[in-house]
Amino acid sequence: MTVDQQRRPVKTAATSFAILERLKEQGTLGPTALASELDLAKSTVHRHLKTLEQEGYVVLDEDGYRVGLRLLDFGIHARNQHNLYEVAKPKVDELAEQTGEKVWCVTEEQGRGYHLYGAGGKHSVRTPAREGTRSYLHQLAAGKAILSAFPDDRVDEIIDQHGLPAKTNATITDRDELFEQLATIRDRGFALNREEIVPKLHAVGVPITDQAGNPVGAISLSGPSNRLTDDRLEDELANLLLGAANEVEINLSFS
Amino acid sequence: MTVDQQRRPVKTAATSFAILERLKEQGTLGPTALASELDLAKSTVHRHLKTLEQEGYVVLDEDGYRVGLRLLDFGIHARNQHNLYEVAKPKVDELAEQTGEKVWCVTEEQGRGYHLYGAGGKHSVRTPAREGTRSYLHQLAAGKAILSAFPDDRVDEIIDQHGLPAKTNATITDRDELFEQLATIRDRGFALNREEIVPKLHAVGVPITDQAGNPVGAISLSGPSNRLTDDRLEDELANLLLGAANEVEINLSFS
DNA sequence: AAGTGTTGTTCGCACTATTCGAACGCTTGT
DNA sequence: ACAAGCGTTCGAATAGTGCGAACAACACTT
Incomplete structure (x- = not known):
């Protein structure tokens, strides 16, 4: 592949x-x-x-x-091919409304992460991401969530292909460190991001998988580090996202 | 040009x-x-x-x-260049909610119409259009609204370049007939579409212009011909759209 | 108002880069 | 087991691209 x-x-x-x-x-x-x-x-x-x-x-x-604008047609078409978009969209809106933070739905293609849809709550902050943005998976909470649902050899493949470029000095740049984190993510069910892509920006991400367990994407929630403390991320917000992801997975199985 | x-x-x-x-x-x-x-x-x-x-x-x-998905980035970027998108989006949502029909925001590039954003109300029907769709201006209510805001020589240019291809047997294919309709549209402020692109589909469109009077796009409302009778289109719905367009124009002037 | 610099555009020519066709391994179905 | 179809690779011929020089259209200065 x-x-x-x-x-x-x-x-x-x-x-x-x-x-x-x-x-x-x-x-x-x-x-x-x-x-x-x-x-x-x-x-x-x-x-x-x-x-x-x-x-x-x-x-x-x-x-x-x-x-x-001719290119918009292509882009929208590419997005609609992933039925994750239409299924996750209402859930993303709901989460943004509920938490007031920025919520994203991300998917993977060729080992890279693509931001399919994002919704901003009342006090959501501006981030470099917008719809269509292509990112390195290891730099995103959603991306690490996706990686955690891949088998190890696929993760190795992706690292071989794209490397582990840094964005901040908190970005994971070491293969072993990444695999350690992925183990924790598999264990707990959610991924965290602490200033690994933007200083002072924290995030949680949870994977969305099909019936076979293959990742089809992830949803993430991000905001300023002072509001998104570790406690809140690991408890309240992670559980919120896990519930939403579960619903999306069920809806995906009937589409 | x-x-x-x-x-x-x-x-x-x-x-x-x-x-x-x-x-x-x-x-x-x-x-x-x-x-x-x-x-x-x-x-x-x-x-x-x-x-x-x-x-x-x-x-x-x-x-x-x-x-x-790499093309999504281009498409979204192209759309964001038109600040009509972010300004008109909430109004389109509102109109769709209010009327229950399908509402679109359309803009023009190189003499063609592009569907920037659409929202479907409760009982909105499926149409061939989706976000990003490129259409001939003379086949759309929104497109004719845009044409009505152009000077005649620009309209001539567009016809010379793209012709007047038919979609149904109600499509305007005659230059003089188009100009007659454009005169009426300029007079009344809104454009109608009666099965000119899809049988049994009617629509109203109103232009959105900048301070200089140049069209920056249009908003339209479409639905089945039995619900969208001439009476309703010309009275209730046209006025609704004209009010919305007016608001959009004001908001556009401060962006 | 004339001149100077910059930018967008056109065109001929050399040569690189694309196209085609044929051949290879591979899977699918009979 | 064999045939038919597909995706893929590679060499060779020619078509098409890229370069540079020259031109036109402005804008800004003097």
Whole structure:
């Protein structure tokens, strides 16, 4: 299942997507700026942009080129393929309302975590995550919850493929340490995250599995460390999420 | 502003996107099936798929290749660029709750309509539209509302570029007829759609404009023709939408 | 108002990178 | 057991891409 390094990639397609990626990160850019960032001739970038524009994948406005809405169709389609989305959505809303914190539904593809849907309660804080965000699993409470539901060799595969890059100095960067935590998570049923992705941000995550025990995703709750103390996380909030996950699992089995 | 036919498009990038488009439409496919549909060698398709897979734009599962979640990030980003989305969303929810019908927020890019956000009330019907759907403006109530806020020459441009393709036998396919309707819409402030895109489906749409009067989108309400009679559409529902659009316009001016 | 710098755009040419086809191993079904 | 289908790999020919130079359209300065 590992996506190993490819021998002969289609470079032209890769550069088109590299352009889109830059436009997504930087907002609105012109051919010259893009060319210098990507080390390409500006005529090359221009040609790509015009091709993408013709199909609606990028749009030209007065300030330059930006990502076009044509890509929304693809994204929504990709999300709807996971029926976890529609099943978990109402539960995520409910939890956000109930706790006032930020609640996310996350799933896994190719060893990476994707934020499918998030809802913010009354006093939820801003985090770098938004819908569609791709993250490293070991950096997320939800991600570690997902990893805990995988067999060890699959976790090894994922680490081999993506490594264990750090985000803060609390991020797990050691393979053995990660496996130790995963053992604890399997034991208790939930994962914690203490400033491992953003300073002063804590979170709990619980896995969602199918009947065979394979993870199909996770739900997490995150907030400021002063409100989300260890006591509250491990007791009140973990149990809340475990109950919600259980309901989602049951509903998933009938869809 | 017209996107005229391009002289030298990047064909390789275009085929990659053609593959993605097919995967979106057909679900999960293999290289052979894709190759025959796109008139390409299956080795070519395979190479594209592997390149796309490496970046997470497609995913390989047991049944074949499918669109990957990596594209969700792009789509959400594209949607968030239009601040109409976050401003109109609560109003759309409210209208759906209030009326029980399906309510949409639509915007325009390159002369095409994009469904930004939709909410379904209690007895809302299924329509072909979902979030991200790209449509011809003249086939939508919201689309005609948007067109009515454009100057005539811009409307001409859009017709020249995209034509007036029919969806049902009630679809407007004549330029003069469209302009006549647009005049009425400008006069009354709202657009109607009577089975012009789906048989037995009626809708009302009202434009949302900025301070300069340029359209930034529209909101629409649609439902079965027996419930949405002309009387109800023109009186009760049109006024409801006009009020909502007005609020959205005010909120937009402070964002 | 003229000039200078920058940016977006077009086009010919060299050469890289893509396409095709054929062949391989693999699974599925008869 | 064999055939038929699929996904995958690789070499070779040619088509298509990328580069650079040149042009046009502004914006900003002097």
